[in-house]
Amino acid sequence: MPNKVLETKNLNAYYGDFQALFEVSIDLFEGEIIAIIGANGAGKSTFMRSVTGLIDRIDNEINYKGLSIKGLRADEIAKKGLAMVPEGRKLFPSLSVEENLLIGGQIKRLGPWKLNTVYELFPDLYDKRNIPSNLLSGGQQQMAAIGRALMSNPDVILFDEISLGLAPIIIKSIYQNLPKVIQKGMSAIIVEQDISKALEISDRVYCLQEGRIALFGESKQLTRQEISKAYFGI
Amino acid sequence: MDWINSIIQGILVGGLYALFAAGLSLIFGVMRLVNIAHGDLIILSAFLGLTISTSLNLHPFISLIVVIPIMAIFGYVLQRGILNKTLGNDILPPLLVTFGLSIIIQNSLLEIYTADPQKMNAGVIEVASLSLPGGLSIGWYPLIMFVISVLIIGILQFIFYKTALGRAFRATSDDQEIAQLMGLSKNHIFGLAMAISMVVVTIAGIFLGVRTSFDPAAGPSRLIFGFEAVIIGGLGNLWGTLIGGIILGVSQNIGAKINPGWQILAGHIAFIIVLAFRPKGLFHRIDG
Ligand SMILES: Nc1ncnc2c1ncn2[C@@H]1O[C@H](COP(=O)(O)OP(=O)(O)OP(=O)(O)O)[C@@H](O)[C@H]1O
Ligand SMILES: [Mg+2]
Numbered sequence: 001m002p003n004k005v006l007e008t009k010n011l012n013a014y015y016g017d018f019q020a021l022f023e024v025s026i027d028l029f030e031g032e033i034i035a036i037i038g039a040n041g042a043g044k045s046t047f048m049r050s051v052t053g054l055i056d057r058i059d060n061e062i063n064y065k066g067l068s069i070k071g072l073r074a075d076e077i078a079k080k081g082l083a084m085v086p087e088g089r090k091l092f093p094s095l096s097v098e099e100n101l102l103i104g105g106q107i108k109r110l111g112p113w114k115l116n117t118v119y120e121l122f123p124d125l126y127d128k129r130n131i132p133s134n135l136l137s138g139g140q141q142q143m144a145a146i147g148r149a150l151m152s153n154p155d156v157i158l159f160d161e162i163s164l165g166l167a168p169i170i171i172k173s174i175y176q177n178l179p180k181v182i183q184k185g186m187s188a189i190i191v192e193q194d195i196s197k198a199l200e201i202s203d204r205v206y207c208l209q210e211g212r213i214a215l216f217g218e219s220k221q222l223t224r225q226e227i228s229k230a231y232f233g234i
Numbered sequence: 235m236d237w238i239n240s241i242i243q244g245i246l247v248g249g250l251y252a253l254f255a256a257g258l259s260l261i262f263g264v265m266r267l268v269n270i271a272h273g274d275l276i277i278l279s280a281f282l283g284l285t286i287s288t289s290l291n292l293h294p295f296i297s298l299i300v301v302i303p304i305m306a307i308f309g310y311v312l313q314r315g316i317l318n319k320t321l322g323n324d325i326l327p328p329l330l331v332t333f334g335l336s337i338i339i340q341n342s343l344l345e346i347y348t349a350d351p352q353k354m355n356a357g358v359i360e361v362a363s364l365s366l367p368g369g370l371s372i373g374w375y376p377l378i379m380f381v382i383s384v385l386i387i388g389i390l391q392f393i394f395y396k397t398a399l400g401r402a403f404r405a406t407s408d409d410q411e412i413a414q415l416m417g418l419s420k421n422h423i424f425g426l427a428m429a430i431s432m433v434v435v436t437i438a439g440i441f442l443g444v445r446t447s448f449d450p451a452a453g454p455s456r457l458i459f460g461f462e463a464v465i466i467g468g469l470g471n472l473w474g475t476l477i478g479g480i481i482l483g484v485s486q487n488i489g490a491k492i493n494p495g496w497q498i499l500a501g502h503i504a505f506i507i508v509l510a511f512r513p514k515g516l517f518h519r520i521d522g
Contacts, residue, residue, distance in 0.1 A: 075418055090409060093408055094404050099405075103413070103418070106401075
């Protein structure tokens, strides 16, 4: 049985008085890819943001490699080896593509990812490395955001909406590259709107509905019906 | 010839104004903080330089070796201990707190040094001048001040655009949350920005204290000159700030040439003219 790298226990998260997550317990094992699916507003991003330290008010436990990371600041969590590709890519617009990558790399963790390995993975970025990141196409921005997260050589990488707004061909190429990205003992959590893609890429899947886990299980074993029921609540 | 002389003097003093402005601009650029106490911090470092150079019997410029680290550490601690806590979506708290700081500095200086004007003595360099053909003469001191100011702006520009620290400044300025997500500690980065700003403030303070007399209430007008230079040049552009400082210095000197009482007024008028025609300054770079 591989080790648990990340676990939340009955996680509640709030925006002011509004509760966005209710008792969400999610486990992630070493080398595993899990997918989180759910309708708009289900709480997927809130979960990802809670784990990376971006939500001010959360209850109950988040453990990373056996230690609690609840209450740590986002930069402290990042230094422990948890990286996120945030929803909407969020590159730094006034930095060049390469500078964006270097910002990811300034957490000096050892590992395979450096500028040249990222450029090997995404050759497009190499050609555009000196231009401001806001001049990249949507797909290129997603590559840069992935590259930026990889540059910190994380142990756990979180992808929030990996394919939103991208052309099918780009989604395909990102998914083709994903096994290369998530290798060497890394674990990943992927938020994906496209259910069949989510099931295809992940070992296990959790479905959120209005802030609660409505369904979870091995991706290969869940049926379409179960999923649509959990997804739409019908 | 007299006119050309005034213009040259204006250009040279413009370098000092640009220094007043550069620290202000750096802080605003990195953390959107408008530091109302900026001018008072300039005067504080002039007094500190005065105390250290007279008590240790050092040349004012040599006193910088002591005053710079003190002010830089003070800036870092001030930022982490107080100012960071005021930063958020609302721009009012940092304005109020730095306004309060301004009053505290002025009153403390008044308590310690009284209201009497003081001046630092830099020796012969203050009066030595360089004669140029055509009857022009340029003081060595203003010239050195100008050259060093330009150099410092060049160094700041280099730090901002060519170093890892500068990259972290720009990333944090773009998006604080995502910068944190990338492992940058916002509080530390802001502390470092304030420390660098205080280094520039200290150099400006010592230059000022050798050039003219100063008293505990002299800060706010330096803040205004700084603001005007930043805004004339355009926010977020340090070379623009230098041009802004020069425009301000030249207008003041031309004003003074016409009528000695018009010096400061002429600077404000130049500022208002630029603001009227180019509300974002001559070389605007950043929004927000
Ligand atoms: N900053 C915020 N302040 C208040 N409420 C918020 C905030 N961000 C999200 N919410 C609310 O929390 C709930 C969960 O939002 P979240 O962004 O986690 O959903 P999501 O599953 O990621 O949706 P999507 O698929 O649209 O990205 C929603 O009801 C949303 O309105
Ligand atoms: Mg979302």
